[in-house]
Amino acid sequence: MKKKILQADNPVTEVHDLTVTYDRKPVLWDIDLTLPKGSVIGVMGPNGAGKSTLIKAMMGLLPLASGYVKMFDEKLDDVREQVSYVPQRGTVDWDFPALVKDVVLMGRYSKIGLFKRPRQSDKEIAMDCLRKVNMEAFAERQISQLSGGQQQRVFLARALAQHADLYFMDEPFVGVDMATEKAIVDLLQEMSAKGKTVVVVHHDLQTARQYFDWIVLLNTRLVASGPTKEVLTDELLAETYGGKLTLLNEVSQEIKNKEFPNREE
Amino acid sequence: MNDLLIILTASFVAISCSLLGCFLVLRKMTMVADAISHAVLPGIVIAFLLSGSRDSMVMLAGAAAFGILTTFLIELFHLKGGLQSDASIGVTFTWLFALGVILISVFAGQVDLDQDCVLYGEIAYVPIDLWITKSGTIMGPRALWISAIVMVIIIAFILLAYKELYLTTFDPAFAAAIGISTTLWHYLLMSMVSLVSVASFESVGAILVVALIVTPPATAYLLTRELKKMLILSVIIGVITSVGGFYLAYALDGSIAGAMATVGGILFGLAFLFSPTDGYISRFRRKTNKAAMINALQE
Ligand SMILES: Nc1ncnc2c1ncn2[C@@H]1O[C@H](COP(=O)(O)OP(=O)(O)OP(=O)(O)O)[C@@H](O)[C@H]1O
Numbered sequence: 001m002k003k004k005i006l007q008a009d010n011p012v013t014e015v016h017d018l019t020v021t022y023d024r025k026p027v028l029w030d031i032d033l034t035l036p037k038g039s040v041i042g043v044m045g046p047n048g049a050g051k052s053t054l055i056k057a058m059m060g061l062l063p064l065a066s067g068y069v070k071m072f073d074e075k076l077d078d079v080r081e082q083v084s085y086v087p088q089r090g091t092v093d094w095d096f097p098a099l100v101k102d103v104v105l106m107g108r109y110s111k112i113g114l115f116k117r118p119r120q121s122d123k124e125i126a127m128d129c130l131r132k133v134n135m136e137a138f139a140e141r142q143i144s145q146l147s148g149g150q151q152q153r154v155f156l157a158r159a160l161a162q163h164a165d166l167y168f169m170d171e172p173f174v175g176v177d178m179a180t181e182k183a184i185v186d187l188l189q190e191m192s193a194k195g196k197t198v199v200v201v202h203h204d205l206q207t208a209r210q211y212f213d214w215i216v217l218l219n220t221r222l223v224a225s226g227p228t229k230e231v232l233t234d235e236l237l238a239e240t241y242g243g244k245l246t247l248l249n250e251v252s253q254e255i256k257n258k259e260f261p262n263r264e265e
Numbered sequence: 266m267n268d269l270l271i272i273l274t275a276s277f278v279a280i281s282c283s284l285l286g287c288f289l290v291l292r293k294m295t296m297v298a299d300a301i302s303h304a305v306l307p308g309i310v311i312a313f314l315l316s317g318s319r320d321s322m323v324m325l326a327g328a329a330a331f332g333i334l335t336t337f338l339i340e341l342f343h344l345k346g347g348l349q350s351d352a353s354i355g356v357t358f359t360w361l362f363a364l365g366v367i368l369i370s371v372f373a374g375q376v377d378l379d380q381d382c383v384l385y386g387e388i389a390y391v392p393i394d395l396w397i398t399k400s401g402t403i404m405g406p407r408a409l410w411i412s413a414i415v416m417v418i419i420i421a422f423i424l425l426a427y428k429e430l431y432l433t434t435f436d437p438a439f440a441a442a443i444g445i446s447t448t449l450w451h452y453l454l455m456s457m458v459s460l461v462s463v464a465s466f467e468s469v470g471a472i473l474v475v476a477l478i479v480t481p482p483a484t485a486y487l488l489t490r491e492l493k494k495m496l497i498l499s500v501i502i503g504v505i506t507s508v509g510g511f512y513l514a515y516a517l518d519g520s521i522a523g524a525m526a527t528v529g530g531i532l533f534g535l536a537f538l539f540s541p542t543d544g545y546i547s548r549f550r551r552k553t554n555k556a557a558m559i560n561a562l563q564e
């Protein structure tokens with residue numbers, strides 16, 4: 001099996017010998033990786049590869065069959081406040097009686113503390129984050145009255161409002177239009193320049209090259225982890241997406257075209 | 266005066282139930298409340314047998330313990346046994362309720378309780394059952410005091426923990442991710458449900474507790490799109506239900522608990538038909554308006 005697993009010089013998070021099983025069937029097998037601080041990181045792989053599972057396992061939302069995870073060199077429970085999470089959109093009831101601004105404010109809860117009420121400053125931060133995802137006009141709307149892409153942006157705003165140092169985002173761009181996606185990626189890259197780390201589950205190989213500094217390729221086992229240039233190769237992609245060759249040929253063609261691009265933008 | 270005492274007791278119970286009910290409805294867990302309100306019976310009987318008195322504090326403790334046991338068993342069968350959650354609720358509470366019924370019949374001589382009273386309650390007797398302190402002062406009806414104290418506890422709980430309850434209800438995964446324990450809040454909420462069930466089992470009975478937990482919040486849900494407003498509306502609807510139910514029972518000379526559940530059902534029906542946002546009629550109007558528009562466009 002082809003593999004390329006590089007270690008980060010300045011790791012923000014480390015995963016050691018991680019195995020996760022559902023009903024004794026392993027969905028992640030012996031994952032060992034480090035992710036660099038201050039970068040935008042893509043996690044890619046086919047459906048069912050275990051991308052969401054990896055994120056949930058790293059966030060401590062699932063029991064681990066073996067292995068451990070460290071963040072900022074500490075146990076996760078000691079640094080939760082510095083870590084934020086954007087779940088896959090389908091996980092909540094969008095008919096819930098909540099306004100957009102209330103959902104974004106939830107991002108502040110870990111900063112506010114138990115039993116205390118949100119302060120004015122928390123509300124301002126929430127509005128500010130809504131502005132960043134271009135949704136301030138929708139602050140007073142009920143969340144069921146949003147389109148799928150707008151709901152996704154509300155989740156993003158909520159994570160931003162947490163002012164964390166490490167973000168995990170599970171397919172944050174599903175249903176988001178290209179212009180907004182581009183604006184949000186710019187924002188993420190800006191954040192990474194300030195030393196924040198963003199881990200994004202992403203499906204689009206074409207945009208991956210521009211978006212990410214570092215890429216993790218996953219298919220139950222870890223196929224690759226390293227700087228984008230070294231990891232996005234035909235061989236490693238074939239290993240990850242195995243089988244689906246016709247599709248892959250198209251994809252690698254696409255990537256070759258990008259390698260000698262006539263960049264106009 | 267007696268009427269007022271009954272109405273007050275019923276309203277206090279309605280307020281507690283409606284507030285908790287909002288979170289249960291949104292968590293899609295109203296059937297757990299149904300289960301708890303029945304399953305506290307053996308706890309009450311055992312507490313009664315052990316202490317030999319109807320001392321409310323002992324009974325509250327016994328019932329709360331069984332409420333938590335019920336919650337725990339439901340989770341256990343569902344998560345560890347792989348049973349569907351509705352089946353696991355059904356198994357747990359019928360068994361526990363049956364245990365309570367058997368305990369009552371075995372110790373019939375010693376237990377001054379009967380299962381009809383647990384199911385239907387006897388709110389009409391509220392004014393008769395007085396709380397008399399050791400020094401002999403008459404404090405007023407026992408049920409009134411208990412329901413008032415429980416209501417204060419529930420209101421304080423929701424005011425204090427509003428944002429934790431809100432988040433763990435809406436998005437448990439995010440709550441867990443930022444370190445708010447969903448299990449802890451689940452159990453706290455269920456303990457509150459047990460508390461309300463016991464505190465009201467004698468006065469309004471298990472069936473009305475369930476009606477008050479489900480119906481006012483469900484009605485409020487149809488009328489608003491904001492949790493805070495849903496809580497407030499639900500309280501108002503709960504109080505209307507108990508006051509209206511009392512007078513309906515008075516007019517018909519019928520069961521008070523039955524009349525209250527009926528009024529709750531009527532209010533729900535009205536909201537279902539006439540709610541400006543979600544009502545059947547406004548939806549129907551929107552549909553016909555649209556049809557008219559399409560017709561007009563085609564002509
Ligand atoms: N709750 C669960 N119980 C049992 N199996 C599960 C559960 N959740 C996921 N799986 C299985 O685990 C594997 C990995 O799932 P996961 O959701 O992590 O995939 P993914 O890479 O995020 O896929 P996608 O691209 O579709 O989001 C899949 O084979 C899936 O069927």
Ligand SMILES: [Mg+2]
Pocket residue numbers: 051052053088170
């Ligand atoms: Mg996924």
